[in-house]
Amino acid sequence: MEETDFQAITRLKRSDLAGLDTLMIRYQLRAVRAAYLIVGDRPLAEDVVQDAFVRLHQTIHQFDEARPFGPWFLRSVVNDALKAAKRQQRQISLDEAERAQAASLIETLTDPHPDPETLAVSAETRREVWQALARLAPEQRVAIVQRYYLGYSEAEMSASLQRPTGTIKWLVHTARRRLRHWLVALAAPDSSVEPKRGAKRSSEP
Amino acid sequence: MKNHPLTPILHDLAEDGIPAEVDYRAAVRARLETSKTHANQGAFSMKTSFTHPRRIAAIAFLAVLLLMAAALVSTPQGQAWAQTVLRFFTRSESNTHLIPTQDPLTLIEVSPAEETPAQAEQLIVTPTPRPEALLPFNDACGSLPYPRCTIEQIGKMVDFPVKGLAAIPEGMELTGASGGTENIIVMYAGSRGALYLAQGPAGSDDPQLFEISSDTLVEAVSIGNLPGEYIQGGWSGLGISEAGLVRWETHEGIQTLRWEQDGMRYTLWFYASKTGDGPLFDKSGLAALASQLTAKPASSGAISQAAYLTIEQAATRSGFAIVEPAWLPAGYLLAGATYAPEWNGVCLYYSYRLEAAAPTLTLFQSNGQLPSVEDIKIKQFYNGQPIDIPVSIAAPEIGGVEPGYALLASNGVNLGAICGGIEMTTNKALLWRFNGMSFVLGAVVDNFNGRGFLSDVEMRRVAESLTGVATLPADALDPERLNSVEVAKSLAGFEVKSPTLMLAGFYFDHGVYYPNDAPPGFWRSGGSEDVYLLYLGSPIGDGSDGRYASIFIAQTFAPGQQTLDELAMGGGYETASVNGQAALHRQDCWEDPVTRTTACYQTLTWFVDDVRYEIDVFLEKALPKDMLIAIAESMK
Incomplete structure (x- = not known):
């Protein structure tokens, strides 16, 4: 039977590295992918995650195994990735050729009821989102990754980032808005294109 | 559950960048071996490079303290001492306990068309603070979190020598001091957070005593050549469903160091800034501060309100x-x-x-x-x-x-x-x-x-x-300060509800309306139509920080923006039902070891016809869930 997190942590607390192996097998991929989306650089993301596991080994005695391990560990990785991203402050420039795909992408990203075909996004689309993501401030990038990749709720983001829920709402919103802004900028350099808003309710009663 | 369009794109991007086959086990093991070797060589390595001479000296000093403390707690003898012979903390028998429910709590019927009382300002201009929230020297020096005496002033009010920090940490300043004849507290605050230094004669009843959980890790610390004890965390109940239940949460954002010196008992608390804009202290950092206490402390910084001019x-x-x-x-x-x-x-x-x-x-x-x-x-x-x-x-x-x-x-x-x-x-x-x-x-x-x-x-x-040029009529509508529930209902394009049951002692303070095209603000992301109703009760604590017990009702019309399932992913919720509709309830209670106050934040969320209803309750103690649901179910 597969070892539970609780059993793995108990073993690790007894300095049995097999416990660490179990946790790494279970969480390393999700952790490094989250870190990668935040720092935008694979070697750096791998460094962040490996550091997190080394630190986990050193501080595991402080962890209360009654608490869920996964969210706790991912929170730690995301915070480390945020620090790394702030040190790194990526800058990526966009060129004219990238603007063509952006307008439809804006609609995709702002449509709350996308159809399945729309969701099957192309490699071009992914590349544009990647570049727009890179233009966000690191904290906004974390907000996007936590909300839309890790699937955190605002409450969980609030706990993770130690910010009030209101701040989280604002952070997610501004991140989304800036993301849209960069994609709009891609599509229309003169900023004349307004992104399509989410479905508005009819004013009819 | 509906996915946001970004979700699959982010997953694709992550998969493009990091293949599923990655495995870092060997690399991590190699790093562990390397760190062991360095530790055996006595190296103290940090990734951040420090070049300023004073920083190097400080790091070296901290390193010595760290190694001393680490040596103490890493030996079997040290750990046993740290875990069993507690000099400055007491252990409870459990890692949970109950905060009592708010008392008295009574639901009364109210009109669904509540208006802000004309005398609302007079209702609470002069609140009667709970006596236990006030420090004995409140009249002269205020209470936490706004103590306002200087260290010199408070030194003249007690019969024991008062000490403060010889050097105030960068980014902080002296806020002030207050307390009583047996115990005083000096407060420092700034971008890193707040430091509270409590001091009083040892041997008497211990007003600084702080009960810890059955499994809190207590670490031995050397303060100069004196023994001290250090813990991280406090009592909180984030996401515990049982009303008022709190458990011990280990967290570096709250650190406590206790020790005695020359017949005096000291407690130093560090509360990290929630904005995360300053470096945290750690065990060694706090010990370093503790070792430099002096009867002639630094006093830079503004004592609140003392600096005002006429x-x-x-x-x-x-x-x-x-x-x-x-x-x-x-x-x-x-x-x-x-x-x-x-x-x-x-x-x-x-x-x-x-x-x-x-x-x-x-x-x-x-x-x-x-x-x-x-x-x-x-x-x-x-x-x-x-x-x-x-x-x-x-x-x-x-x-x-x-x-x-x-x-x-x-x-x-x-x-x-x-x-x-x-x-x-x-x-x-x-x-x-x-x-x-x-x-x-x-x-x-x-x-x-x-x-x-x-x-x-x-x-x-x-x-x-x-x-002197007024352009607004005196009765112009202010959508951010509506004085009537009915006005809020008339503005919104969806059916706004208001409670017909409310906690006794609470009154309607104001409402807010944001149309769909209102610019986003601190509380809203935009793209939704929102109505907020705020009901206020009594001041929290001694009222000095201006917060009140409150019941906040948010109603948001934003089809498809969020579902209950998405909300539940955050964890810490328990399911509930509001008039037959699925709902989520969550409560977070906590205790402040410095002020000895408690607080509870509860939230109940449900959806009806694309409108998200959320009631947030902020009280000093827990509100039974059935009372919160009763308020929710009374909404008409």
Whole structure:
């Protein structure tokens, strides 16, 4: 039977590295992918995650195994990735050729009821989102990754980032808005294109 | 559950960048081996490079302390000592306990068309604080979190020697001191958070005693050659469903160090800043602070409110006549003025409802140039890197100002930079020129906790009361401060509900309406139609920080924006039912070891016909879930 997190942590607390192996097998991929989306650089993301596991080994005695391990560990990785991203402050420039795909992408990203075909996004689309993501401030990038990749709720983001829920709402919103802004900028350099808003309710009663 | 369009794209991007086959086990094991080798060689390595000589010395000092402490607790003897023979803490038999429920709690029937009482300001202008929330020296020195005596002043009020920090940590300043004849507390605060130093004669009843859980890790610490004990965390109940249940949470954001010296007992608490804009202390850092206590402490920094000038004194220094607004929202009281020579500016501070509360409205005026938004933008750093806090800027028309409009900057601003460096709570500002003078009005956004805030309409009214050119009718609707539930209902395009059962002692304070196309704000993402209703009770604690027990009801029409399933993914919720609709309930309670106060935040969320209903309750103690559901089910 597969070892539970609780059993793995108990073993690790007894300095049995097999416990660490179990946790790494279970969480390393999700952790490094989250870190990668935040720092935008694979070697750096791998460094962040490996550091997190080394630190986990050193501080595991402080962890209360009654608490869920996964969210706790991912929170730690995301915070480390945020620090790394702030040190790194990526800058990526966009060129004219990238603007063509952006307008439809804006609609995709702002449509709350996308159809399945729309969701099957192309490699071009992914590349544009990647570049727009890179233009966000690191904290906004974390907000996007936590909300839309890790699937955190605002409450969980609030706990993770130690910010009030209101701040989280604002952070997610501004991140989304800036993301849209960069994609709009891609599509229309003169900023004349307004992104399509989410479905508005009819004013009819 | 519906996915946001970004979700699959992010998953694709992550899979493109990181293949599923990655495995770092060997690399991590190699790193562990390397770190073991370094530890055996006695190396103290840090990734961050420090070049400043004082920092190197400090790091070296901390390293020695760290190694000493690590040696102590890493030996079997050290750990046994740390875990079993507690000198300065007591253990409870469990890692949970109950905060009592709020008492008395009674639900009464109210009209679904509640209006703000005409006498609302008078209702709570002079609250009666709970006596246990006040420190004995409250009259002379205030209570936490706004103690206002100097260390020298409080030293004359007690029969024991009072000590403070020989050097105040960078980014912090002395806030003040207060306490009683047996125990006093000196408070320091700043961007890193707050330090509280409690001190009193050892041997008597221990007012600093803090009960810890059955499994809290207590670490031995050396303070000079004295033994001390160090813990991290506190009692909190984040996401525990049982009303009032709290458990011990280990967290580096709350650290406690206790020790005795020369017949005196000391407790040093560190509360990290929630904005994360300063480095944390750690066990060694706190021990280093503890080892430098002195009877002749540093006293840099402003003691709150002691620095205020009268308007006349400020006018003398500035050389120009100071004007006061002819109109302010009800409840604001002038606290005092300061003079900022670099701007030849004067700042007037107004507190809301309670004179002891920190000012929430500031008016800067100068005969010099108008400060720019950049001048008042918050400068924050994290790990040495500047943090960009976005500022929203608008240009509203204001009667009488030059050239007809002002600049309204929201979020990420603070008037501290142009008011002599005094930190304030303001986070929105209106800047304008009039009659050869420059003005900046600072206020706070509505946090729905009862503290003073200014709506955009009110900021305009204040400005126009200074220019004398009123452009708004006296009865103009203010969507950010609606004084009637019925008005909120009439504005919204969806069916707004209001409770017909409410906790006794609570009254309708105000409502807020945001149409679908309103710009996003601190509390809302935009793209939704929102109605907020705020009901207030009594002040929390001694009332000095201006917060009130509150019941906040948010109603959001935003089809497809969020589902209950998405919310539940955050964890910590339990399922509930509101009139047969699935709902989620969550409660977070916590205890403050310094002030000995408790607080509970509860939330109940459900959806009906694409409207999201959320009731947030903030009380000093827990509200039974069935009472919260009763309020929810009474909404009509």
